[in-house]
Amino acid sequence: MDYFIQQLVNGLTLGSIYGLIAIGYTMVYGIIGMINFAHGDIFMLGGFAALIVFLLLTTLFAGVPVALALLVMLIVAMLMTSLWNWAIERVAYRPLRGSFRLAPLITAIGMSIVLSNFIQVAQGPRNKPIPPMITDVYHFGEVTIQLKQIVIIIVTAVLLTLFWYIVNKTPLGRAQRATEQDRKMAALLGVDVDRTISITFVMGAALAAVAGTMYLMYYGVAAFNDGFIPGVKAFTAAVLGGIGSLPGAVLGGLLIGLIESLWSAYFTIAYKDVATFGLLAFVLIFKPTGILGRPEVEKV
Amino acid sequence: MANAISEPGKAPASLLGQAIKEAVFTGLLTFGLFLLYIGFKTDQDISNALIIYGRPGLLAIFVGIAAVGRFLMVLFVHPWAKARKDARAEVPVHDIEKSPSLFHKHFLKIALVALLLYPPVIVSIYGFQGSLKFVDNFGIQILIYVMLAWGLNIVVGLAGLLDLGYVAFYAVGAYSYALLSSHFGLSFWLLLPISGILAAFWGMILGFPVLRLRGDYLAIVTLAFGEIIRLVLINWTDVTQGTFGVSSIPKATLFGIPFDASPGGFAKMFGLPMSSAYYKIFLFYLILALCMVTAYVTIRLRRMPIGRAWEALREDEIACRSLGINTVTTKLTAFSIGAMFGGFAGSFFAARQGFVSPESFVFMESAVILAIVVLGGMGSLTGIAVAAIVMTGGTELLREMEFLKHIFGPDFTPELYRMLIFGLAMVIVMILKPRGFVGSREPSAFLKEKKAVSGSFTKEGHG
Numbered sequence: 001m002d003y004f005i006q007q008l009v010n011g012l013t014l015g016s017i018y019g020l021i022a023i024g025y026t027m028v029y030g031i032i033g034m035i036n037f038a039h040g041d042i043f044m045l046g047g048f049a050a051l052i053v054f055l056l057l058t059t060l061f062a063g064v065p066v067a068l069a070l071l072v073m074l075i076v077a078m079l080m081t082s083l084w085n086w087a088i089e090r091v092a093y094r095p096l097r098g099s100f101r102l103a104p105l106i107t108a109i110g111m112s113i114v115l116s117n118f119i120q121v122a123q124g125p126r127n128k129p130i131p132p133m134i135t136d137v138y139h140f141g142e143v144t145i146q147l148k149q150i151v152i153i154i155v156t157a158v159l160l161t162l163f164w165y166i167v168n169k170t171p172l173g174r175a176q177r178a179t180e181q182d183r184k185m186a187a188l189l190g191v192d193v194d195r196t197i198s199i200t201f202v203m204g205a206a207l208a209a210v211a212g213t214m215y216l217m218y219y220g221v222a223a224f225n226d227g228f229i230p231g232v233k234a235f236t237a238a239v240l241g242g243i244g245s246l247p248g249a250v251l252g253g254l255l256i257g258l259i260e261s262l263w264s265a266y267f268t269i270a271y272k273d274v275a276t277f278g279l280l281a282f283v284l285i286f287k288p289t290g291i292l293g294r295p296e297v298e299k300v
Numbered sequence: 301m302a303n304a305i306s307e308p309g310k311a312p313a314s315l316l317g318q319a320i321k322e323a324v325f326t327g328l329l330t331f332g333l334f335l336l337y338i339g340f341k342t343d344q345d346i347s348n349a350l351i352i353y354g355r356p357g358l359l360a361i362f363v364g365i366a367a368v369g370r371f372l373m374v375l376f377v378h379p380w381a382k383a384r385k386d387a388r389a390e391v392p393v394h395d396i397e398k399s400p401s402l403f404h405k406h407f408l409k410i411a412l413v414a415l416l417l418y419p420p421v422i423v424s425i426y427g428f429q430g431s432l433k434f435v436d437n438f439g440i441q442i443l444i445y446v447m448l449a450w451g452l453n454i455v456v457g458l459a460g461l462l463d464l465g466y467v468a469f470y471a472v473g474a475y476s477y478a479l480l481s482s483h484f485g486l487s488f489w490l491l492l493p494i495s496g497i498l499a500a501f502w503g504m505i506l507g508f509p510v511l512r513l514r515g516d517y518l519a520i521v522t523l524a525f526g527e528i529i530r531l532v533l534i535n536w537t538d539v540t541q542g543t544f545g546v547s548s549i550p551k552a553t554l555f556g557i558p559f560d561a562s563p564g565g566f567a568k569m570f571g572l573p574m575s576s577a578y579y580k581i582f583l584f585y586l587i588l589a590l591c592m593v594t595a596y597v598t599i600r601l602r603r604m605p606i607g608r609a610w611e612a613l614r615e616d617e618i619a620c621r622s623l624g625i626n627t628v629t630t631k632l633t634a635f636s637i638g639a640m641f642g643g644f645a646g647s648f649f650a651a652r653q654g655f656v657s658p659e660s661f662v663f664m665e666s667a668v669i670l671a672i673v674v675l676g677g678m679g680s681l682t683g684i685a686v687a688a689i690v691m692t693g694g695t696e697l698l699r700e701m702e703f704l705k706h707i708f709g710p711d712f713t714p715e716l717y718r719m720l721i722f723g724l725a726m727v728i729v730m731i732l733k734p735r736g737f738v739g740s741r742e743p744s745a746f747l748k749e750k751k752a753v754s755g756s757f758t759k760e761g762h763g
Contacts, residue, residue, distance in 0.1 A: 035516055045337075052336045055352040076336075083332050092727050099734040101515075102462070106674045107730045109667045113723030121716055122337050128350055228663070232523065239520045270535040277524035281509050284521060288512045 002142035007265040008258065013149045013218065015257020016156035020211035021234035022241070022249035023163070024204030030180045030244035031200050032097065037108035038088060040231015041115035042081050042205050046212025047222045048119060049073075049080040051128055054216075066133055070151075070217065077209040084115075085205030086198055094194070112227070119224040127223045134217065152214045159210060160250060163203070167246065176200060180244075233273075236280050242293025251291060255279075319374040327367035334362050407682070415588055419581045428577040435580045437696050440652060443587040444645055445688040449672040450594045450681060451641030456670065457679035458598075458607065459634035460614025462519045464666055465506070465526025469499040469639040471533060471661035473646020478546040478656045479539065488552035492647050499643025502529075503636035511628055526666055533658040545657025552651040554582055583652050590648060594641050595681055601637070610634055668692075671726050677736025686737045695722050 021043050028036040050073040057069050092107040136147035167173035175196045178186040187193045215230070216222050237256045241248025256276055263275045283291065339359040345351045418439060422431040448470060455463045473495040480486050480494065506525050510518050533540045540546065551559055559579035601607040609630045612620050621627055650656050672691055676684030698718050729737075 029516070035519065049336050051350075052340050052342060052352065055342060055350055056340070059352060080336060083329075087329060087333060092731070095731050096734055102456075102674050102678070103730055103734045105462075106671050107727045109671060110723045110726030110730065113664070113667075113719055114727065117717075117720035117723060119337065121720060123342055126344065128342055128344075129348075130350060232527065232663075235520060236524065239517060243516065268535075271531065274528050274531050277528050280524050281521055284513055284517055285509045288514070288517060290517075 003265070006143050007261045009143070009145055009149060011258035011261035012254060013152050013257070014260060015254035016152050017211045017214055017218070017253075018230065018234045018237045018256050019250040019253025020156055020159070020207045020214070021230060022237040022253045023160075023246060024208050025235050025238040026241070026243055026246060026249040027176075027200050027204050029238070031176060031197055032093075032104075033101070034093065034104045035108065035235070036093075036201075036204075037105065037231075038111035038115060039204065039208060040229075040234065041112045041227035042085050043208040043212045043215075043230060043234075044119065044222075044224065044227030045084055045115060046077040046081045046205075046209030047216045047226060048123065048212075048224075049077040049209065050213040050216050051130060051222045053077070054130060054133075070133065070213070074210060074213050077213050078206040081205040081209040081212070082202040085201045085208075089198060089201040094197075112231075116224050116227055123224065125224060127221050129221045130216070132220055148217055152218060155210065155214065159207065163207070164246070166203075172196075172199065229273075233276065236276060239290055240280050240283055242290030245290070245292045245294070248290060248292035315375060315379070319371050322374050323367045323371035326370035327363050330363045330366035331359070334359055338362055411685075412592075419584055423577070423581070432577050432580055435577070435584050437699070438693060439584045440580070440587055441696060442689055442692050443584070443591055444649060444652075445669065445672060445692045446685050447587065447591045447594055447645045447648075448642060448669045449676065449684045449688050450591065450598060451638050451645065452669050453638075453673050453679060453681070453684055454598060454601075454610075454641070455634050455638035456673050457684075458602065458614065459610040459631065459638075461631060461634060462515065463522045463635075463638070464519050464663070464670065465522035465524070465529075466638070466642055466669055467661045467663070467666040468506075468526040468529040469503060469642030470646040470649070470665070471529055471658075472499045472502050472639075473643030474650040474656045474660070475533065475540065475546070475646075476643070477647035477650040478549045481550045482546060482548070485550075488550070488647070488651050489555075492644060495647035496640040496643040499646065500636040500640035503639025504632055506639075507632040507635040511631055523663065523666075526661075526663060530658050530661050533661070540658075543658060545655055545659070546650075547655045549650050549654050549656065551579065551654065552583070552586065583648075587648055587652075590644055594644075597637075597641075598681065606630070606633055668722075675726070675729050675733075675736055680736070683737045690737075691722065691725065694725065695719075 021039065024039045024042070025036060028034060028039070053073045053076045054069065057064050057072060088111055092111050093104050096103040096107060134146075134148040134151065138145050138147070167176060175186070175191045176199070178189070178191050179193050179196045183193055186196075211230075215226070233256055234253065237252035238249045239252070240255060241250070241252030256279075259276055259279060260272050263269075263272045267275070287293075339355060340352055341355055342350050342352050419431070419435055422434045425431075426434065448466070451469075452463065452466045455461050455466070476495040476498045477488070477491045480491055481488070486494075506522065510521050513521060534542055536542075553559070559576075559582065602611070609620070609625050610633075612623075612625060613627060613630050613634075617627060620630075649660070653660075668691070672687045673684055675691065676682075676687035695718050698721065699715060
């Protein structure tokens with residue numbers, strides 16, 4: 001039982017990270033119906049920004065408190081990825097908004113290749129390990145919970161609440177939901193559609209940066225190709241939960257995190273990703289719009 | 301500059317002001333974007349700890365290039381492009397009426413003859429040994445991508461099913477050949493159809509669960525399927541030898557004549573000096589023939605009821621069902637026939653390399669193939685071939701650019717920038733030509749007269 005609870009905690013931690021990335025996918029998909037393939041690499045950029053800030057802080061101001069360092073890393077990483085995603089949307093996606101569906105998908109895949117290779121060229125292809133930032137652990141009987149796991153879960157919970165509030169209670173969120181439902185009608189009613197879409201990209205990027213920072217803190221390493229696997233898993237999470245649905249993205253992320261850690265614990269670690277993707281196929285066979293997705297109305 | 305002045309209602313001074321404003325903005329944006337990633341570099345020191353150092357010079361160069369580029373863009377390129385567009389708009393459009401030139405009319409024949417003559421011409425210029433690089437890297441490599449893209453085109457371009465895991469079928473074909481030939485000693489010519497059939501079978505297996513899915517759900521499940529195949533290839537070490545891959549795969553033979561130094565080998569039999577170029581040239585014609593088969597089958601299928609059903613499915617699934625088309629078999633045939641050509645290409649790939657490993661079948665390959673299909677203009681075979689030549693040939697060319705080392709110093713490795721440039725090219729081509737290189741296609745079925753359909757009237761990926 002203790003072992004099970006231990007795996008549950010590990011799974012929730014991982015799932016929180018996936019959930020944070022998945023929100024970016026699901027929001028962009030909801031608002032412009034496009035799979036933003038570069039989102040995984042935005043997550044990677046966030047991790048790298050945090051890494052560089054961490055190194056700057058530790059070399060310039062040795063002995064800076066960990067909490068403060070983490071806060072600065074988070075803020076800078078969020079600013080950085082927001083700027084990148086904003087610029088990418090402007091350059092690579094907006095000109096193709098009226099075009100056919102696959103065009104922005106292809107530019108997104110292109111941007112994904114560009115971002116990961118840019119980091120490879122600019123920062124080198126090797127893994128970048130950092131010394132562990134938070135090492136405290138707590139013991140509850142046989143269960144060991146690391147402080148960094150608690151930090152990740154709390155930060156995720158706080159951000160999700162904040163985010164839920166923005167989307168559901170503020171004028172900005174209302175504009176987003178209106179744009180999602182009917183872009184033309186929203187524009188007619190005075191919603192600045194372009195600006196709303198830009199903000200959606202910025203918000204998704206900021207959450208991805210948080211996930212990137214958490215990932216760096218949790219695993220203590222960053223690499224230029226880190227974006228792909230978590231990106232695909234987060235996208236799987238978004239689809240599993242029902243793409244376009246925010247609670248769905250979080251639920252999907254948590255589910256995938258749990259499956260991964262439980263499968264690795266009780267079966268073989270080698271096939272954990274196969275289990276994840278298998279579950280996705282299985283769920284979609286019986287519920288083609290995901291767990292919380294709204295059934296698509298077919299119109300002639 | 302003349303264009304800028306001739307533009308009515310806009311004084312050049314304000315244009316200059318705007319250019320300066322935008323240049324400053326772009327400079328600031330570039331500074332922000334690259335501040336961390338270019339401005340600083342992280343590196344491991346001798347004790348493997350990370351150190352960081354600044355690169356302000358490089359950052360300044362980036363910002364400078366961006367600002368100056370934007371300045372010139374606003375001041376010169378935009379007015380020029382606008383003037384050109386205006387000039388075009390003034391001329392009434394009669395392009396469609398104009399009869400195509402001799403070159404355009406016989407383009408396919410000319411292209412085919414050029415391809416057939418390509419190896420002999422290269423050999424006569426560079427000799428057998430010198431021709432290796434050109435036949436292999438520029439011939440076979442590109443033709444493999446042409447074939448894969450034409451195969452994927454059946455799924456994406458004709459049936460409109462977005463498939464992000466096409467490389468899985470390529471892998472199935474390659475491993476079928478690799479394993480069956482090294483364990484059971486079966487010949488290439490027997491295994492080529494078997495690989496195709498096995499891949500088609502896997503296409504069906506993938507097809508069943510995704511039948512009810514639409515658009516992007518389909519995309520993620522196919523992506524997941526591709527990843528599952530790759531992960532199984534990595535982890536099922538008893539059979540596939542995992543990441544080490546299967547090596548020393550037997551070569552293909554020319555109707556039983558092997559390409560080696562044995563007395564019965566090709567070189568000895570025809571009394572020629574030994575060279576590995578014969579095998580490459582043979583492979584070149586083989587893949588060319590396979591491509592031609594793919595193209596022929598695609599063209600014929602489009603005229604058959606099943607091909608029409610595919611295109612109808614792409615345009616409107618509900619209308620399709622209402623008219624009594626069985627969407628289940630239509631989708632399954634599209635998946636399996638597309639997969640079959642992937643399987644053919646895979647077994648050819650295994651015979652050519654003599655080595656297969658899961659490394660060759662990553663998602664990026666699927667993405668590249670899909671990019672070629674879309675950049676070529678969805679459904680147009682010529683366009684896809686052009687896209688394959690530009691994208692793969694272009695990146696291969698980059699490998700050859702030794703002279704760049706003289707400009708950027710001996711440490712400069714063009715290899716490193718290959719994928720970066722490939723990604724940028726994908727983005728830029730898509731933005732400049734959203735309809736692909738060949739944006740219009742001839743309709744398969746028509747009423748009374750044949751009109752070229754602009755790509756914008758057709759839909760894709762509505763699974």
